[in-house]
Amino acid sequence: MNANWDDLRIFLTLAREGTLTTAAKSLGVSHPTVARRVAALEQQIGARLFERLPDRFVPTSAGEALLEDTEAMENAALSIHRRSAGLSDTVSGVVRLSAGEEISALLASHLPELRARLTQIEFELSARHTLLNLSRREADLQISERTPDMADIVARKLARTAYAIYAHPSIAVARLSPSAFKSVPWVGFDDDHTRMPGQRWLQERLDGGRPAIRSNNWLVVRETARAAGGYAILPCYLGDADPQLQRVGNPIADVFADQWLLVHRDLRALPRVRAVMDAVIDLFQRERPLMEGRMAGAGNRERRS
Amino acid sequence: MNANWDDLRIFLTLAREGTLTTAAKSLGVSHPTVARRVAALEQQIGARLFERLPDRFVPTSAGEALLEDTEAMENAALSIHRRSAGLSDTVSGVVRLSAGEEISALLASHLPELRARLTQIEFELSARHTLLNLSRREADLQISERTPDMADIVARKLARTAYAIYAHPSIAVARLSPSAFKSVPWVGFDDDHTRMPGQRWLQERLDGGRPAIRSNNWLVVRETARAAGGYAILPCYLGDADPQLQRVGNPIADVFADQWLLVHRDLRALPRVRAVMDAVIDLFQRERPLMEGRMAGAGNRERRS
């Protein structure tokens, strides 16, 4: 009589992915299973839904005709998924927080106190920069410098983070004159990541030149600078807290980033998500001076205490 | 990760039916299967969706919270189901037509010619009076005296059918005077079916009395009249075509019924549905005199030829 609803889920994934192997991976099943279940659906529907090419599956016009409704099913299923978060244990459970690696490092350094505060909550911290799809619950919370223009995502500003130049004390000077920029070695981001804060600013001062050492990761940039590999523009909360780094000059007025805490509206009132949000917001409030670059030498001070 | 979409379909049916046994029957599976799959869904979602009473399942508030989205999934799935009708063979396939038993009998008597005309179409004729849900494809077409007030259902008027009094020739008179009504035996419908055409009219002439022999089925009423069990009000297309029945008087001006052909908009353009519709419409056109009671004695005439 009726098609198996779950076979429609598999149909949709295959239509999106285009190959059995990627769809199978995405669905967490084997590729013959995907093929078999799509074949079963085709038999149920009575029409061929895919052309089978040697290297991929292409939806037929019949398959295309079913996509819109299948996507509607998916949206409803996702809504169920989000609602289900509110149906389980209200105070305990997993909360997944995602942030760039530089914010993840900051949070990681505060994990003991976060864990002490969030006693019943399993706290997953994952480091990545790309904006996750919170509607699909790829994460419950995300800290990001960008806000998506999705109606269901709520953004709460955490801080405006300042950036400054840092170097190992063995090579650091108190201040860099404009003419000296090109005569010191630099560590920075590669060409694919010039959108990271400060990279464009540095390029202008190097007259379009690039750092001698390039990476795609803030923590790698920081490690290189700590090893006296060169001067680097870093977020103050990374540089000022590090005893192996010395600030060079003041925070750069033109280089900053806003950090936003993102949550899906459906999850916002969930007690355990609320608890993690509050803990993160409090942490950023307490660390505001460090965020804004008002704690130069904080790394050295901590070592003395 | 995600709930099995098909388990949601089972959840929805159980929420509606209220018992494992009726849900299982509706779904075409065994009752332990329904229980197991709902339990699996509860585990996946992480919440109890039903309270289990000794005689039924009652949705919890958590279960209630998921109904709306699950119904949205169902609507999309039904849309897929309807669309799939247009994806299979365009000229062959099954068309299911439903009508009351008295119309079904008329159609059945014309089955040979309908079959000759609809050569590639499997034609299912089912007799029932209740309005089916064409959106759910409980039937593809329905002939009914009522039209549903649903936006997606298209109604085409087939005929206005006349009704008259009939009796076996051994007891029939040419005309019944008003005072004679109460002195002859009557066959009619039981108290639950007084909405059938003519029953109220007869009751008034019997001063609120009821037929001596009562049924809930036109064909049973006709068989009883044919066996000289009494006088009966019947549709003319049943009475006039029957050599064992003689009309008593003229068709009753105040007793008639309109017959409508109902189809879901999505199916209307489907060639095989279109073909059955056309055949049915043509049949009613050709039989219009019989429908309107202008063929008294048609049964006898046919016997002579």
Add this chain to the structure above:
DNA sequence: GCGTTCATGTACAAAATTGTACAGCCAATT
């Protein structure tokens, strides 16, 4: 041309799901 990688397709064993039969409980009827 050859080797590698990636794709779909196939067959069999393993795993999962389902149906059947039964048990126990409760309510209604005789």
Add this chain to the structure above:
DNA sequence: AATTGGCTGTACAATTTTGTACATGAACGC
């Protein structure tokens, strides 16, 4: 009180589904 009918729950055999391993073909790089 006994019987009947309906319900949910359980256990085991039967059936179905799935994963694994392999085959084949195509595309790409050396």
